[in-house]
Amino acid sequence: xxxxxxxxxxxxxxxxxxxxxxxxxxxxxxxxxxxxxxxxxxxxxxxxxxxxxxxxxxxxxxxxxxxxxxxxxxxxxxxxxxxxxxxxxxxxxxxxxxxxxxxxxxxxxxxxxxxxxxxxxxxxxxxxxxxxxxxxxxxxxxxxxxxxxxxxxxxxxxxxxxxxxxxxxxxxxxxxxxxxxxxxxxxxxxxxxxxxxxxxxxxxxxxxxxxxxxxxxxxxxxxxxxxxxxxxxxxxxxxxxxxxxxxxxxxxxxxxxxxxxxxxxxxxxxxxxxxxxxxxxxxxxxxxxxxxxxxxxxxxxxxxxxxxxxxxxxxxxxxxxxxxxxxxxxxxxxxxxxxxxxxxxxxxxxxxxxxxxxxxxxxxxxxxxxxxxxxxxxxxxxxx
Amino acid sequence: xxxxxxxxxxxxxxxxxxxxxxxxxxxxxxxxxxxxxxxxxxxxxxxxxxxxxxxxxxxxxxxxxxxxxxxxxxxxxxxxxxxxxxxxxxxxxxxxxxxxxxxxxxxxxxxxxxxxxxxxxxxxxxxxxxxxxxxxxxxxxxxxxxxxxxxxxxxxxxxxxxxxxxxxxxxxxxxxxxxxxxxxxxxxxxxxxxxxxxxxxxxxxxxxxxxxxxxxxxxxxxxxxxxxxxxxxxxxxxxxxxxxxxxxxxxxxxxxxxxxxxxxxxxxxxxxxxxxxxxxxxxxxxxxxxxxxxxxxxxxxxxxxxxxxxxxxxxxxxxxxxxxxxxxxxxxxxxx
Numbered sequence: 001x002x003x004x005x006x007x008x009x010x011x012x013x014x015x016x017x018x019x020x021x022x023x024x025x026x027x028x029x030x031x032x033x034x035x036x037x038x039x040x041x042x043x044x045x046x047x048x049x050x051x052x053x054x055x056x057x058x059x060x061x062x063x064x065x066x067x068x069x070x071x072x073x074x075x076x077x078x079x080x081x082x083x084x085x086x087x088x089x090x091x092x093x094x095x096x097x098x099x100x101x102x103x104x105x106x107x108x109x110x111x112x113x114x115x116x117x118x119x120x121x122x123x124x125x126x127x128x129x130x131x132x133x134x135x136x137x138x139x140x141x142x143x144x145x146x147x148x149x150x151x152x153x154x155x156x157x158x159x160x161x162x163x164x165x166x167x168x169x170x171x172x173x174x175x176x177x178x179x180x181x182x183x184x185x186x187x188x189x190x191x192x193x194x195x196x197x198x199x200x201x202x203x204x205x206x207x208x209x210x211x212x213x214x215x216x217x218x219x220x221x222x223x224x225x226x227x228x229x230x231x232x233x234x235x236x237x238x239x240x241x242x243x244x245x246x247x248x249x250x251x252x253x254x255x256x257x258x259x260x261x262x263x264x265x266x267x268x269x270x271x272x273x274x275x276x277x278x279x280x281x282x283x284x285x286x287x288x289x290x291x292x293x294x295x296x297x298x299x300x301x302x303x304x305x306x307x308x309x310x311x312x313x314x315x316x317x318x319x320x321x322x323x324x325x326x327x328x329x330x331x332x333x334x335x336x337x338x339x340x341x342x343x344x345x346x347x348x349x350x351x352x353x354x355x356x357x358x359x360x361x362x363x364x365x366x367x368x369x370x371x372x373x374x375x376x377x378x379x380x381x382x383x384x
Numbered sequence: 385x386x387x388x389x390x391x392x393x394x395x396x397x398x399x400x401x402x403x404x405x406x407x408x409x410x411x412x413x414x415x416x417x418x419x420x421x422x423x424x425x426x427x428x429x430x431x432x433x434x435x436x437x438x439x440x441x442x443x444x445x446x447x448x449x450x451x452x453x454x455x456x457x458x459x460x461x462x463x464x465x466x467x468x469x470x471x472x473x474x475x476x477x478x479x480x481x482x483x484x485x486x487x488x489x490x491x492x493x494x495x496x497x498x499x500x501x502x503x504x505x506x507x508x509x510x511x512x513x514x515x516x517x518x519x520x521x522x523x524x525x526x527x528x529x530x531x532x533x534x535x536x537x538x539x540x541x542x543x544x545x546x547x548x549x550x551x552x553x554x555x556x557x558x559x560x561x562x563x564x565x566x567x568x569x570x571x572x573x574x575x576x577x578x579x580x581x582x583x584x585x586x587x588x589x590x591x592x593x594x595x596x597x598x599x600x601x602x603x604x605x606x607x608x609x610x611x612x613x614x615x616x617x618x619x620x621x622x623x624x625x626x627x628x629x630x631x632x633x634x635x636x637x638x639x640x641x642x643x644x645x646x647x648x649x650x651x652x653x654x655x656x657x658x659x660x661x662x663x664x665x666x667x668x669x670x671x672x673x674x675x676x677x678x679x680x681x682x683x684x685x686x687x688x689x690x691x692x693x694x695x696x697x698x699x700x701x702x703x704x705x706x707x708x709x710x711x712x713x714x715x716x717x718x719x720x
Contacts, residue, residue, distance in 0.1 A: 041496035041614050043474065056538040057545075057554045067542040139569040159570050160528060160553075239526040240516075240573050241553075250571065251555070331557045331566075337533070341467055342556065345534030348495040350471050 034351070049347040050075070056342060058333050060249055071343045078335035079360060085255060085334055086321040086364065092260040093320060094313075097267025102297075104272045115268070123265040128326050130262055135254035135330045142250070145241045154234050156242055159250060163235035166246040175226030179218040187211040251332035255324070263320045267313055274309030275301060307379050314372040318365050325361070335360055407479050407611075407618035408452065408668060416458040419445035420478040423463030424560050426584035427692040427700075428484050428504075437461050440691040444482040444503055444609055444626065447681045451625040451673040456680035465559050467534035470495055473610060480622055481610040484578065486536045500622040502608040503684075505704045505713050507601035508540050509579035511586060514594050516573060521600040525550040530563050530572035532556070540603040541576055564588055578605045583698045621667050628674035630716040631656055632683035634707055639682040642675060655719045663719055674719075684714060 004010050038045055050072035057067055062080040065073055103115040122130070139159050143149060148158040156163040167173045187207070194205040235245030278301050286296035325336040340357040344350060411417055421429035421441050429439040442461065450456040464472050464483060473481045474496055484506070485491075487499040512518050521544070531537050533556035545552045555572055557563045564585050567575040577585065582597050589595060609626060611619050632638075635653045637645045645653045654660040657678070658671035665671065681687065688705065692698045706712025 038496070041474070041612060043496035044494040055542055057542045057552065059553045059555060067546055136565070136569070139566065139571050144570050240524075241526060241528065243526065328558060329562070331533070331555050331562070333556075337556070341558075342533050342538060345467050345470065346539070348470055348474075348491070350474070 038351075044349060045352070047352060049343075049349060049352075052347075054343065054346070056346070058338065060252065060333055071339075071347060074343050075335070075339050075356070078333065078338035081332070081334040081338075082321075082324055082360070083364070085252075085259070085324040085327070085332075088256055089259045089263065089320045089324065090317050092256070093263040093267055093316070096260060096264035097313075097316075098271055100264060100268035101271025101275070104268060105275055119265045119268055122261050123269075127258065127262050127323050128329060130258040131255060131326055132329060134258045134261075135251065138250045138254045145237065148237075148242070154232070154245075156235060156237075158242075160241050160247075161250055162248045162253065163242045163245050164247075165232040165234045168231040168233060170227075170229060170231060172223060172226035172229045175222040176219045179222035180215070183211075183214045183218040186214060190214075249332070251327070251330050254330060255327050255332050259320055259323060262323070263316050266316045266319070267309075270309040270312040270316065271305065273312075274305035274307075277308045278304045307376075307381065310372065310376045310379060314369055314376070317368055317372065321364055321368065322361060407615050408621065411452055411479055415453070416460050417445060417449040417452060417480070418460050418462060418478045419448070420462050420464045420469055420472055420481040420483055421445065422465075422483045422560070423461070425484065425581060426587050427580065427696065427698040428584065429461075429463075429482075431463075438691065440503060440687055441482040441484060443681050443687045443691065445480070447625045447629060447677045448480060448609075448622055450676040450680045451621060451628070451667075451669055454670065454676050456676070465534070466532050467558065470497065470610075473497060473612060476612070479611075479618070482608075484581065484607045485610055486578075487606045487608055488536060496613045497610050498613050498619050500609045500611055500619060501626045502606040502713075503626060504580060504607045506578040506580050506605035506607050508537055508576060508603040508605060509582050509601055510598045511567075511575045511577075511582045511595055512573060512598060514596055518598065521598045521602070522548060522550075524552070524574060526552070527573040528553045528555060528571065529574045529576055530555050530557070530567045531576050532560055532563050533558060535577075536603070536605065537577055544602045560585060578607070580692065580698070580700060583700060584692075587697045617668055621669065624663075624667055625673070625677060627716040628656060628677050628719075629681070629684040629687065630707070630714050631719055632674065632678045633685040633714075634709060634716065637678055637683060638686055639678055639680075642678045646675060652719065661719075 005014075035045075051070050053067075054069055054071050054074045055067055058065055058074070058077055060081060061077050062084060063073075063077060065077050100115050100118060103111050104119065106112045106115070142157060142159040145158045145160055148156040148163075150156055154165045190210065191207050194207045198204060233244050233246075235242040235247070282300055282304065283296060286300040287293075291299065324334060327334045328337040328341055331337060335357055340353050344353045347353065421437070421439070423429055423431055423437075425439070425441075427439055429437065429441040431437055437459075445459045445461065446456040449459045462472070462478055464478075464481075469481055469483050469485065470491075472478050480500075482503070484504070485499075486506075487502065491497065492499055510521050510524070512524075518524065524545075529541055529552050531541065531554060538554065538556060541552065541554065555566065557566065560577075560581070563575065563577075566572060568589060575582065575585065579597065579601060586592055586595055586597070609622050611622050613619075631652075632642075635645075635650065635656060637653055637656065642657065646657045646659055648654070651660060655663060657675045658664050658673065663671070664673045667673065682690065685702075685707075688702065689695065692700045694701060702710070702712060704713050706714065708715040
């Protein structure tokens, strides 16, 4: 017996078993105690509340919602608003981050310093303060509805939001959407074809310009094919505010703007470190075989730099999604504001609601990181 | 992580770990009462410069502290927003909640909480800018509404506009401060809350005179102290600390004449003040618990007039909060 305990391997296994038992016992103690106390205090448990009527109004609902819908529906509304913020935020912060990251390495002193200053300022201020700041700036600087700023006759901006005409869904709008899809798919195939052609013959094909032309020409053609019939729902001032058309709230604007501005600084740094990590020899080699500076960046530097930049960028995407929960400070109706805010207070079942909300963020984060890990794996240098 | 998420986590863990003795013993042992308040609502609970707490809710906390510990100043105030307050009470973070919380059937029955009385009978109203030219809430079709999230307010607005077939947009914030700031910045046409709060919040606006409270009251909002369910001794203490203030007003006992009344021949006053009967012992408190409340905090009428009455910036008349003997709703069961 004692000799078995002296064996390092046996001892290791023993301690691991003890740790697991201890952990399970601890969790079981907390769990059962919680259930006991909840029962004793007469707090309701379970998920029946998801079927009960919510009874409050929500301003921004990507999916249909009325006051008579259930708390389960509120959950879905909050979830879709969170996803929208995450999606829009990721797209714009990637674009901005890429630009700033490249500018940070510009040969031009002024541009380089401006990019560096931008990064230093916005990266070092807590995101919550930035959200509150931009929200108050947006509210203070914009006029009241009756004095709205007007753009192109039918677009209005005031402190209630941005209002613009929305085309009805008819044959024209549908065919334009389809044509955009076709254009994007064609560009992907064109790019593949052009790369292959270049590998085989060495001839370059202007994919970028052709692609832009396709994106412009296809929808124009589709407009006429679809019957050339737009029917806009134009916002008009009625009573207190504009009605009709499509609107974006100041909360959404402020939240997206500050999340993008903040996250882009980290992505820019990831891009910069990626580019700087590519050895100088690569750049010189590219120049020596006669590539222009742009070609060198596109064909030699960026493909290698992106590989290095992907893992830190994944982290930033996850941060952005999690930071979107700070919307609760300015009342943008995403899942924390709506579900673990309003619903929680109407229903009072903190444990269930907070657990569901945490599960949402966990799931989103795991899905995003799984997707990007797959992408990372694909982009890795294939070592033979 | 937001404060709410932290509190909720704390609630989960504390509910998991706690095996409490009674709140009364806990309070005596720790030497102070942990009382949840709003902290930013003029008249009800507000922190003055210098860290002094004032308000009708604050006095509710002080009354309990005076009754239990014999000293009205032994209160630890904890400011909570509407979303945090109930979780804070459930988790044991606070011993009682006096934070203009509306007594509703579902709150009373499903949250593991008990309402110990009504310290202010309120109703929800609307505040708008004068220059909108609106005279009645029925003219508010299409307006944007600023309100505090996690309140019954949110439900009442939805019901009211739906019932009158009007459209509206809600913008809901965590704290009253943000609600006021956004209303002031013109994000909304209407600020809605309990009418008493509207008067309180109006005193925070820069151009107070340019805002009016519309005549419609769209809901019943009985506000009162809340305790955890399952500790009936503590529930009784909070309930009768408040009743003592109302009963004292009815019996004509004030903080000024309380010492004379103690010696008077009036049997009601004597029972309330503990020179006759065993009212204190019944609650597990000292015989003079109500005396301490009246002496240190005052009777209900004094508390009302001092914090929100006609001589304060809020300028609220007693109205339905007058004693039942004067046509109001404030009524204490007899001290007998």
